[in-house]
Amino acid sequence: xxxxxxxxxxxxxxxxxxxxxxxxxxxxxxxxxxxxxxxxxxxxxxxxxxxxxxxxxxxxxxxxxxxxxxxxxxxxxxxxxxxxxxxxxxxxxxxxxxxxxxxxxx
Amino acid sequence: xxxxxxxxxxxxxxxxxxxxxxxxxxxxxxxxxxxxxxxxxxx
Numbered sequence: 179x180x181x182x183x184x185x186x187x188x189x190x191x192x193x194x195x196x197x198x199x200x201x202x203x204x205x206x207x208x209x210x211x212x213x214x215x216x217x218x219x220x221x222x223x224x225x226x227x228x229x230x231x232x233x234x235x236x237x238x239x240x241x242x243x244x245x246x247x248x249x250x251x252x253x254x255x256x257x258x259x260x261x262x263x264x265x266x267x268x269x270x271x272x273x274x275x276x277x278x279x280x281x282x283x284x
Numbered sequence: 285x286x287x288x289x290x291x292x293x294x295x296x297x298x299x300x301x302x303x304x305x306x307x308x309x310x311x312x313x314x315x316x317x318x319x320x321x322x323x324x325x326x327x
């Protein structure tokens with residue numbers, strides 16, 4: 179999340195909105211957002227409806243959720259989908275930004 | 285488990301943000317790209 183915050187301006191320049199979805203409730207989101215001064219839109223999903231809709235993987239052995247990222251273009255199509263297979267399996271921002279560049283070129 | 289395929293319409297959803305305001309994925313259609321981040325939890 180820190181990495182994403184650092185590059186938030188780069189995402190903004192590319193007309194991308196960052197939505198962060200997680201299983202915690204609104205109170206936990208509020209606290210985390212305040213502590214970390216996060217500029218993104220945070221969406222608590224305590225009933226896991228959207229997490230399930232998008233198939234976020236749960237690693238039963240490590241009892242945790244795997245990170246996942248999806249880029250959706252302005253037409254509403256998914257252009258990048260990455261399901262992490264470990265906690266550290268997160269794509270580089272550079273990869274996401276270059277994909278946004280290519281979306282914006284058309 | 286359902287997964288989202290590339291180059292297919294992303295499933296729309298709506299959730300309340302931290303202030304209780306409704307945010308829909310389709311709100312951004314025609315206006316912006318969206319990076320959806322599924323967080324693994326605040327640890």
